[in-house]
Amino acid sequence: MKKKKMQSLFKKRDSWLLILLSTIFVGIFIFLLTFNNVHTKTYNIDRFSMATETIRSPITIENEQETERKTRETVQSVVDRYNINNEITQEQINYINEIFEAISTVEEEANVEREKEDDDIVSPFTEEAIVERLKNILSENIVASVKNQTLIQLINIPKEDREAGRTVLIEAVEETLNNGVRTENIQTAIANVNEAIKFATLDEDFKSPLQDLSHFAVVENSFFDVEETSEARKEAASGVAPVMIRAGEVIVREGQTITNEIYNRLELVGVLDNEGNIYPLLGLGFLIILICLFMALELNTVKRKNNLDTRKLITIVSVTILSVSLMKIVSLFATDESKLYFIVPIATGALLLKLLIHERLAFIFAILFSILGSIIFNGEIAGALNSEAGTYFLFSQFASIFFLTNVKDRTAILKTGIGITVINIVTVLLFLLLSFEKYAFVDLLIYSSFAFASAFLSAVLAIGLLPFFETGLGILSDTKLLQLSNPNQPLLKKILTEAPGTYHHSVMVANLSETACESIGANGLLARVGAYYHDIGKTVKPHYFIENQLSIRNPHDFIDPKESAKIIINHPYDGAELLKKHKMPKEIIDIAKQHHGSTLLKYFYYKEKENNVNVKESDFRYPGPKPQTSEAAIICICDSVEAAVRSLKEPTEEKIEEIVASIISDRMTDGQLDESPLTLKELKRIQRTICETLKGIFHSRIQYPAKEEK
Incomplete structure (x- = not known):
């Protein structure tokens, strides 16, 4: 009894060892094939030399130096914020009104006194006396700033004309002050008021004193606001989007001169000899470990059901190597524009796994192959995944598993190919219609033919490889059982x-x-x-x-x-x-x-x-x-x-x-x-x-x- 238990334990250990060795072998194979898809190629480049080839960014990264420069320019372009003091505006308008009202008052007083006096007596209300009277009743600011000559000229103007001039002056001064007058543009403001007076329908002799008054009326009333200006600059700075260098973006084209700016960008994305980055390789290693872990767990599940032996293990490893190799071979000729991944006969692996092993295993490996496909077709840009290729591979493989039912002969695989064709074409058209690019009808036909070729090649390869596994490895498939x-x-x-x-x-x-x-x-x-x-x-x-x-x-x-x-x-x-x-x-x-x-x-x-x-x-x-x-x-x-x-x-x-x-x-x-x-x-x-x-x-x-x- 002990001997049997020991033999059983040995068999379990032996089977686990085979699973472990198989997954390690597959992991190493996948790593070698996908190494260049994440490895950052470096270049020995000097400043101001000519680029011998077009270099693209392997990563997406922020150009902090360029972001800072752009932020600085944006902040500098923010106009200083000023606050207009309306109290000053109203005060200056009141001064103007005070002048004209005072003149009118003194003028009325003079007229009353003249009526009382005899014609033989000389009137004491001379121009100088009137000016002195005005100075006694006017504000100190007015007295200190307005010339006597200006006041005399205003006194000598008829009241009707004076009121008209008053209106013109007040409107011009009020408009100018409401727009804000700063120290640096006070002369311009005065000139604007004088310009308004100049083109007013007034007597030419009356325009001169009004223009003199503008020098007194127009004062600084707009003052720099530190807090508002600072807030505006902060808001402008926060609105600056980071300057990003996208993965796959061209840094320098072949034949272009390596300027300081280009050299700094090459250094930033890590493509210079002394800037090699091993992190993408570590990431790839972790991903492959996860994939191998899922493979091992699924193989163990198959083993527990007594459905796994050396022949089936070899079959699974062979199908995995075949599927990954097919993707890698096509990727060598693929470009961003060609979309050659549509032609990969990826469904071959799913068909073989379902026919030779089990449907559940085919589903699990279909997902793993799709993940690997998104890496293999990433344009050799470290950190990038081609989600479109991965999704296409997933739909194609799932279609092959769903449509492959009741295998009575090998023509059933060809019939399954028709279902795969439909799903492939629908998926391709889905991607093309969802994209922002406009495709011509010829492009739709070309990509649809890729999808058809993928399904056809998948069915043909599955039919051609099935006898090899059935005879060469002795794998018992449903088609073989139906023959027997x-x-x-x-x-x-x-x-x-x-x-x-x-x-x-x-x-x-x-x-x-x-x-x-x-x-x-x-x-x-x-x-x-x-x-x-x-x-x-x-x-x-x-x-x-x-x-x-x-x-x-x-x-x-x-x-x-x-x-x-x-x-x-x-x-x-x-x-x-x-x-x-x-x-x-x-x-x-x-x-x-x-x-x-x-x-x-x-x-x-x-x-x-x-x-x-x-x-x-x-x-x-x-x-x-x-x-x-x-x-x-x-x-x-x-x-x-x-x-x-x-x-x-x-x-x-x-x-x-x-x-x-x-x-x-x-x-x-x-x-x-x-x-x-x-x-x-x-x-x-x-x-x-x-x-x-x-x-x-x-x-x-x-x-x-x-x-x-x-």
Whole structure:
């Protein structure tokens, strides 16, 4: 028992080691193929030399120096903010009104006094006296700033003209002050007021004093606002977008002079000899580790279901290498404009994995291949991923998995190619229509033809490579199983002609096994074909098996029970040898060898025990091995069930259920199912399915009345 456990543990370790070595090999291969897609090529370039080739940026990075320069220019272009003091404006207008009102008041006083005085007396209201009177009643600012001559000129102007001039002056001064007058433009403001007075419809003599007053009325009323200016500059600086150098952007073209600015940009993106960057390589390494980890976990899942062996592992590794290599080869000729990734026959890998291994595995690897495709077609720009290529590869592979159903012959793969073509073309048109670029009708035709070529090549490659894996590695695919199930196969003909009873029995076991396998998600087609061949060993001595004994006496009645047991026990191993001789798949050979496990030949054992009490039970047991797979275990059960039910004279539903339950219970008690992956829940489902199938076969029939004899 310990020895068996140690062997089992060794097998587990051995299988894990194979998975580990396989994923490491695949990881190294992928790294070598994608190395240049993330490796930053460096150049030995001097300033002011000529560029020998066009150099693109391998990364997306901010040009901080250029961003600072642009921010500085933007801040400098912000106009200083000034606040206009409206109080000053109103104060100056009030001064103007004060002057004109004071003149009017003094003038009225003078007129009253003149009326009271005699004509012979000299009037005391001379121009100088009036000016002095004005100075007494005017504000100090006015007195200090306005010339006496100006006041005299205003006094001498008729009141109507003076009021008209007052209006012109106030409007011009108010407009100018409302626009804001700063120290540096005060002369310009005065000139604007004088210009307005000059073109006003006033007497020329009146314009001069008004213009003199403008020098007093126009003053600085707009002052620099530090806080508002600072806020405006901050807002302008925050609105400056960073100057970015995008991955793939041309830094310098072939033949262009390497200026200081270009040299600084080359240095910034790290393409100079002393600026090599290993981070993209580390990133690629981490990505490949993740991909290999997912591969290992999925392979372990397949292994736990006993669906993984060395041949399948080699197949998975080969398909992975093939798919990645196809993408890499096409990428060598691809450019940003050509979009050659549309022509990659990426669906080949998904088709082969589904046909040769399992649908779930095909889905997982389709996702991994799509991720790798987005790296391989990144234009050798470190850090960039071609999401369009990755999405196209994903849709193409998913389409191949979905459309590949009911593989009856190799033309089914070509039919699947039609579905892949439709999805490929729709995906291509989707990308083209979503882009900002305008494509001509000819471009649509070209890219659609790429999509068609991808689907066609995928189907052709899958058909061409399938025999290599089936024959070269002995992988058993559904198409191979369908070929083996053909009644014209030489071994099936041999069973039919030499052991017709066994042939009928095998067909019945095949029907039961297929439905039972499908009920638990096992490979029903494998179970059916395995059941066809499981008793091929009976053709060595067909008449020693009861189903082939037609109109003859049982030969076992004339020989020793030990001899009979030896003949019966040998048939699984004779069958395995015969299958090996005809180069049948290993899975079929294993089913033939394991379908009796190490069960006891009870009939001959008890018959011998009647004559020999000391008989050894081991002499009447099959040597094994016990069933190792779900399919072999189900055939083991169905083989016994079919024979037992066929022996019933009146197979009722109750009897069928009783026999099926007892056989499954006996196999479990005898330990025949211990090495198979079947669970108790699955066994219950198998039992129910077998009973339903048998009830359909052995259903009750109408008893037709016999014809009355005359």
